Each structure stands twice: as structure tokens, then as C-alpha cells.
Amino acid sequence: MRPTTVYRKLMSEEAAPFRDFAVDLVRRFMPEADQRTLTMAAVWLVGQCSVFVRIREQLASPPVSLVLDEAAVERLAEQLAALALTGLASAWVR
Secondary structure: OOOOHHHHHHHHHHHHHHHHHHHHHHHHHOOOOOHHHHHHHHHHHHHHHHHHHHOHHHHHOOOOOOOOOHHHHHHHHHHHHHHHHHHHHHOOOO
8 A cells, every 4th residue: 555665676676577578478469559558458467367376365265265286376377368368369449
């Protein structure tokens, strides 16, 4: 809610390469998009995965009881990739 100076520094130094990678990936599907659109799409793309990291313990508990072992993570990556590719390729609004 209120990022500290340390958090902002961490994000600018450590997260920037990941953000740049995500933006470059999104650009492949949206080559005509402006930088703002690419950044928003990249944040959306990363957000699809981050929920599984942030609430992993809750997802592992009932009533969900989602086991995130290596096989499940691989399947999740495949599902999210398919959904993301479909969304990026067809839903871009100019």
C-alpha cells in the first residue's frame, strides 16, 4: 500500500529485468502497441502467475486443496501460457 524506499529500490534494480522480459514477450504478440499498452499487458501476464505464489498456502488448504508439486506447476504453466497467448493474440484493443 505504501512502498518504502527500500522496496522501490529493490523493484527498480531486481524486478526491472523481469519486467523488460515480459514486455518484450508481449511485444511479439502486439507489435504495434505503444509502451503503455505493452507494460499493462506485461503486468497482466505476470499477475496470472503471481497469485499462485502469493496465496500458495491458502490454495493448498481446504476447500481448494491444490497441490502445487512440480507436475502441477508444469500443467499450470501450460494452461496459463495457452490462455495468455489466446488473449494476447485476439483481445488487443487499439
